[in-house]
Amino acid sequence: MVETNMTTHDRETEIKALLTKQKATAFREAYLDLHVYEQAQIFVDLDKTQRARLYRYLTPEEVGDMFNAIEEEPQDVVGYFKEMPLKYAGEVIYEMYTDNAVDILAYADPQDLNEYLHHVPQEAANEIREMLHYEDKTAGAIMSTEYVAITANQTVRSALQVVKKEALDAETIYYIYVIEDENKLQGVLTLRDLLTNDDDVLISDLMNTPVMSVRVNEDQAEVAQTIRDYNFLALPVTDFDDTLIGIINVDDIIDVIDEESAEDYSGFAGVDVENTPANPFRAAWSRLPWSLGLLILGLATAVVIEHYQALIQDDSTLIIFIAMIMGAAGNAGTQSLAVAARRLTNKEDESESFGKLILAEVWAGLLVGLASGLVFALIAGWWQHNYLLGLVLGLALMLSIATANLLGCLVPWGLDRIGIDSSVVPGALIATVSDVSSVILYFGLVQVFLKWMV
């Protein structure tokens, strides 16, 4: 798509060759000419010898910038630090944005961590240690501590000087935060505000207040929603006494949105789609508990069918259409689940309107079931020359679909009520439970209508 991308592969080959031939200067020139994202893409493809040379040819600052852009899982990236001389690793860590460094260091051995941080300036090391304590997937865990802060009694002129001074280190200079004593967050303004006002205007006359902010323990999904709704480029993070302790940038939020959507998808699919182990033994092992659990749950269908075994023995046509009913109900139930789980995740609706959703889904189930049931009754009746069987089958299909739809709404709603994230309800669970309800409904109906059917 992009011109500069066309020769990605050639460039990678060329850069690897320069490392192999130990051409330090030519390597630096070619490599540093790339965007850090491209540098990172090449870096993760290098072998150990090539990486060792790269650490020799590049400064910790250059490697730190590039490490900010690595997209591998942090548990894999942490291994690279182990390959570097300790002092060099410490310097790379110091040069990285704190949030990125912390993500990775969360996976370091405690002993390694101490040794790296020994080579990081005291203040930054303390900051990293502090951030390592924030719970995963909270604002604290994804925030960055490199922001621009000024005070309300400054003028636009002096504020611009602060911005210029911080421009090289801060992750964003486009939002400027106004703080008072002890770092209390007081106001915010944008670089745009600074540029469009006279140099002598006081910040206190210009700043926006109150500031929209998030607490350090806020869930990252909520933070993402706020940034998305308000079209912010960054959002300040405060401690419990309103002290400004960091900011969350929109690029970190994009990763969060991706992560959360992959989680929803994985939850519904009943399998972690992002981190499927390449090794089939490990993949099988990770799916086995769930598969066995559902198999055991599915035993209930066997119990029900065995219970009605005598009926089937008398008339084996009864069994021909059972798979169709279960399949159709299972499909309908997973559709309902998808709609309900999404609605609950987005939390746009209050419980009142969720009640409406449940009602609507059951109605929709009855209607789809009615139409499908009619078609089914005609097919089955015509095929088996038994329109009463067709009627029973159609009725069973209709009730099975409506029940499945009800299950698809009620299960995630019930879990949500008791505080369990509704996005972890896999379609397979609803399909399996609806298999059970479908066989019960079908054979129950058969038994009721039996005296007229034979």
Next chain:
Amino acid sequence: MVETNMTTHDRETEIKALLTKQKATAFREAYLDLHVYEQAQIFVDLDKTQRARLYRYLTPEEVGDMFNAIEEEPQDVVGYFKEMPLKYAGEVIYEMYTDNAVDILAYADPQDLNEYLHHVPQEAANEIREMLHYEDKTAGAIMSTEYVAITANQTVRSALQVVKKEALDAETIYYIYVIEDENKLQGVLTLRDLLTNDDDVLISDLMNTPVMSVRVNEDQAEVAQTIRDYNFLALPVTDFDDTLIGIINVDDIIDVIDEESAEDYSGFAGVDVENTPANPFRAAWSRLPWSLGLLILGLATAVVIEHYQALIQDDSTLIIFIAMIMGAAGNAGTQSLAVAARRLTNKEDESESFGKLILAEVWAGLLVGLASGLVFALIAGWWQHNYLLGLVLGLALMLSIATANLLGCLVPWGLDRIGIDSSVVPGALIATVSDVSSVILYFGLVQVFLKWMV
């Protein structure tokens, strides 16, 4: 979460009351004090009379700013223009960001559109007409035309003057694009670059080149991926002769990412989770073709079971466990589908490694199947006092799961090969097809082992 949010509900009540009581000044004060996102949230809750008053109390510019933040579907928003005096509507449209206005106007009647645009300054009206031609979900359809452009022979000082002048209109001033004759895109620099360099430096010495850009017809999902990978705040859009025609901002991209993830989720679930009609008749109607289609496809299971009806008549225990096998295989197949579809959507892997994925999925299927099959064989054997039946069931389960996993990979891969987006393969399709393969495998095995089983 946010202090300023606590009294959202009270504020909305208060603002509505001010409209009802026709207190124009108090209304303006309270309403315009809110963030545009909050203004929009209240606006969509107003009734027709209240809206008519709001148009009287607010300037087109104020309404235009607020309309930029409305999150309703564009086909619903377009109706608001019809409520306004024509000239007022034209002015609101003119004040909105072009991309947002175009999104909505795409749903206007051609005649209404002409009348609105009659009140929009010529140049802007032409721009809107032009943008209305870009295909949905391409870079052209989501780009904004409000950007800052300078030329390479300017100095930092004069560039900053341009930025200050454009600051009120441009959607972002943080990226500045360098153009040459006929708007050809030549370079890019950030506001950060301008602020950290001396006033007399020439832009040509400072700008980054070549510029990463996207073509106007590029798929929005690709644009999102680029912005995400490179952590850009915006990306320029060029015509086929490299003329700069717009930019795409990160906040538009967040909406795209959300939209695309909802599409993937909907595709897999087989139901549009974002736009489920509230009316159960319409919901049922939209799901019916798909439900009936799968029901007809599921008929194949009935054909297979009927084919083996004599076997079941002889020994009805054969049928007891069939639902469990179908259920387990269906679940495994949809898991495979989720993994494969996600892999194809992310396009990180080339076909070679997708071949590996298929192999790994089949192996994982055989392993999960083997373990489940063993458990199943023991349960069924112990329960029915027939370990040979248990063995056949276990074997059938293993092969059914492996087959379902293979289907889950091959179907999306095959569709992807012939150019169909693999994210539209619903789990229900794989589940239904795997139901058919499962009954065939099961009864096929029963027939083979029959002579020893009775």
